[in-house]
Amino acid sequence: ETFLNERNVLQGKTLVVTAGGTEEAIDPVRFIGNRSSGKMGIAIAKAAAKLGANVKLIYGNVTVTLPQDKNIELIHVESSEDMLQAVKKQFARSDILIMAAAVADWRMKKVADHKLKKQADQTSLQLTLVKTKDILREVAHNKKDNQKVIGFAAETNDLLQNAKKKLQSKGADMIVANDVSKNVFGNDEDQVIILKQKGKIEKWPRMSKNQIALRLLKEIFEF
Ligand code: CTP
Ligand code: CA
Numbered sequence: 001e002t003f004l005n006e007r008n009v010l011q012g013k014t015l016v017v018t019a020g021g022t023e024e025a026i027d028p029v030r031f032i033g034n035r036s037s038g039k040m041g042i043a044i045a046k047a048a049a050k051l052g053a054n055v056k057l058i059y060g061n062v063t064v065t066l067p068q069d070k071n072i073e074l075i076h077v078e079s080s081e082d083m084l085q086a087v088k089k090q091f092a093r094s095d096i097l098i099m100a101a102a103v104a105d106w107r108m109k110k111v112a113d114h115k116l117k118k119q120a121d122q123t124s125l126q127l128t129l130v131k132t133k134d135i136l137r138e139v140a141h142n143k144k145d146n147q148k149v150i151g152f153a154a155e156t157n158d159l160l161q162n163a164k165k166k167l168q169s170k171g172a173d174m175i176v177a178n179d180v181s182k183n184v185f186g187n188d189e190d191q192v193i194i195l196k197q198k199g200k201i202e203k204w205p206r207m208s209k210n211q212i213a214l215r216l217l218k219e220i221f222e223f
Pocket of ligand 1: 100101102104105132133136150151152154155166
């Protein structure tokens with residue numbers, strides 16, 4: 001039966017999946033974060049584990065329950081730099097990287113070692129931020145021929161144009177683009193556009209993140 005055959009279709013495969021948002025410390029009590037819930041990455045991790053894959057789920061700040069699955073190793077990170085190190089380490093012995101995490105683009109040039117105090121006469125505060133390393137780009141450009149790297153593109157405008165640029169500049173095998181101006185964060189559903197190398201573009205109908213996860217895995221592993 002097809003269903004039974006599909007059950008262990010990813011047996012022997014190792015996937016690294018990132019989920020949630022990174023936290024960039026400002027001082028010991030504050031951080032710069034984002035609205036990612038972690039739902040998409042966790043849905044992908046669960047779907048892959050169910051199909052028999054060995055999953056390394058590297059997660060930052062998530063607002064949903066983490067999966068408990070013998071096929072999923074949970075690795076918690078805080079900052080984008082921690083995520084980069086964890087991804088590099090795990091991807092070295094994996095087949096696929098799926099970067100569903102919302103990685104901070106900026107971090108503090110210098111994290112304050114004391115809680116920042118406001119002064120009575122102070123009316124504004126300037127923080128100096130520096131760019132974080134692009135995990136997807138760095139890993140994609142150093143990957144082996146038999147490894148694949150999949151990224152997401154979160155856009156509020158010019159979705160297709162921006163996603164095309166990301167596919168090229170990051171060197172990813174596939175980009176999953178979504179419009180985050182339309183109440184995606186924390187939602188169980190999403191509508192995505194898949195961009196592959198050689199200019200292949202597919203617009204998928206709106207569906208649950210669980211369905212997107214399964215379809216993505218089918219697309220990646222061709223089963
Ligand atoms: N990403 C990453 N490392 C970063 C920033 C982003 O690996 N420092 C990954 C994300 O996990 C995602 C993809 O790159 O898979 C695209 O992220 P996105 O925020 O949409 O694009 P950016 O390249 O960061 O550009 P911008 O935010 O300016 O649109
Ligand atoms: Ca970004």
